[in-house]
Structure formats: C-alpha cells, structure tokens
Amino acid sequence: MTTRIMGLAAAVSMTASLASAEGSLALYNWGDYINPEVLTKFTEETGIAVTLDTYSSNEEMLAKIQAGATGYDIVFPSVHMNDIMIKLGLLEKTGINESPDFKNIDPAFLRSKEDPNSEYCLPYAWGTVGIFYNEAITGPITGWADFFAIPERTGGKITLLDDMREVLAIGHIMNGTSVNSTDPAEVQAAADYILAHKAAVSAFTYEVPPMLASGDIAAGQFFVGGNVFFTETPNIKYIIPAEGGTMYQENICVLASAPHKENARKFMEFYLKPEIAALNVAQQFNGTPNIPANELTPDIIKSNPNINVGPDTMARLQIFEDVGAALKLYDRAWNTIRTAQ
Secondary structure, eight states: OOOOOOSOHHHHOOOHHHHTSSSEEEEEEETTOSOHHHHHHHHHHHOOEEEEEEESSHHHHHHHHHTTOOSOOEEOOBHHHHHHHHHTTOBOOOOGGGSGGGGGBOGGGOOOSSOTTOSSOEEEEEEEEEEEEEHHHHOOOOSHHHHHHHHHHHOOOEEEOSOHHHHHHHHHHHHTOOTTOOOHHHHHHHHHHHHHHGGGEEEEOSOHHHHHHHTSOSEEEEEGGGGGGOTTOTTEEEEOOTTOEEEEEEEEEEBTTOSOHHHHHHHHHHHTSHHHHHHHHHHHOSBOSBHHHHTTSOHHHHTOTTTSOOHHHHTTEEEOOOOGGGHHHHHHHHHHHHHOO
C-alpha cells in the first residue's frame, strides 16, 4: 500500500509503561490507517493496552523488522509484502482461518499466494489508488492523460506518490503491460513513460490532502481513503483513471518475534466482528473484506462507486504481487526516475 493518510496515530498511542505490561499489544501500522475507536473498544473489552507506531511504506516496515526491531506484535503489510515476509520467515502462523467468525471474510480477498487459506494473516482493508483533483482549477478530468496535461493546460501543479511500485504502475498501465511485469524491456518502458512526463510533476509526496486543501497543488496521485478529508469540499474530487489504476489490500499479520502472540490473536478475532470492521471503514473511507460489515457502513461510503467499486471498474484495476528477483529492475528504474533532471 503503499503509504496511507498520516496524522492521527499519536492520538491513539498509549504510554510506553502500559506497553510493557503483561496485558499489552504493540501495533505497527501505516500512518492513520486504523480508527482510534477500534483500539479503544478493544482495550475496553479485553483490558489489553494498545500502542501504535506507524510507517509510511511496506519497505520502511520491512527494513525496520529486518534490522532487528523488537517489541512489535502486529503489522499490516500489503498482500505482496505479506508474501515476502512469509518467505523470509518473519510471520507467525495464527490459524485465524479456524475462528468461527472467519466465515465473515469474502474468499475473494484471500489473495496471498503464500497464505492462500489465511493460516497466517487476516484480510484487513482494501481500496484504490487514483487521482484527487481540484475541479475549480483543472476542470473535469478522466484519467492519467488528463492528469499529466494539467500543468501545461492550467498552470496548476501535480504530484505523484513517493512510491516506487505505484509510480511505475502508471507507466505499465499506459503501456498496456502488467504492473507485476518481470520483463526488463517492459519495466524500462514503464520508467520511460514516467520520465517523459516528469517535467510536469512538482514532487513525489504523500502530503496530497493538505497540499490540495491549501491550494498548493491542483491534483495528486493518492489513496481513496483521502476522501475522508474532503466530504465537505465539493470542488475536490477523486477518480479511478479511465485507463486503469491499482488497488491495494492490507492484511493483519502477527510477527514471528511478537512478544504477545496470544493478545495478537485476540485482536484478530476482535476485528472479525462486523461492527468493528464497519467502525473502521466509517473513519477510513475504504473497503472491507468483511461481508456483513458492508451492510453496517454509512450510506455515504456504501453508495460511493469509488469505494465499493462495480465489476466494470474492478476489471481495470491491478493489485501488486511479489515480483521476486525482478524487484532489482524496479529499484534501478525508480532510482533513474528520482535522480533524472
């Protein structure tokens, strides 16, 4: 995923002294990717104190865990990172699929190739990555071609995510190739597309919501959850590009090094409750794999075609997979993009 909206995490963190207690649980999640009320209710129900640290990318999280960070119980990797972490022996088999409430999970979200039956991780949340834009500046836009034309056409600034896979995915989509391609020529062609349009890009950043709100940019690539900031700003709109886009899914996973594995399992079971998953969606403005939870979400989310996408839209979305050794191709391409003048 890829970075999520950041900022409220500190509001739900509890003290370090509580974290070291017997009844504690340490989460390591994307910034602002869980409703604080979910954590509060979990503590009220179980007496387990929760701490929350945040990261801004899958790669940042993995690097920290591999560097020896200890004390964390649960992480929330995207599906492809879920697979990588299982291969590396970093995740614990939880047997969450044996929980009675696992029946609530839509089988379509059992996407992990290394964990097809969810013996390790629990599908958590999903959404799309598209374009937020200030229509008062840009006028109507439909996709990536319109997006890259904004600076020349209107003088407004645009931004892309500071995310290797998400940015290169645009090149793949516009070239008609898979976002998971391992063909060196296709990866290079995807990079070339971005390089050809880099002059139009003001920055690679995750700060799209505040930059749009302040008028510093006219449009930016971002996650659908950004809609939470613009419910009362009708000129700020979100689209899934007509040419195609990406979708993300994160899972709840327990680290092999987790000091509180039993508490971690309790949290996974707690999150299987439809009312809890729905509570999270109400604040996150994304989708849930929990089938009965969908009926409990607010109408503004339930009726939003960019959150609960239809089959036609779903058909033009791609989700990232572990590309194995070909990741080096993406690393090199990303470095070229970031350093090109």
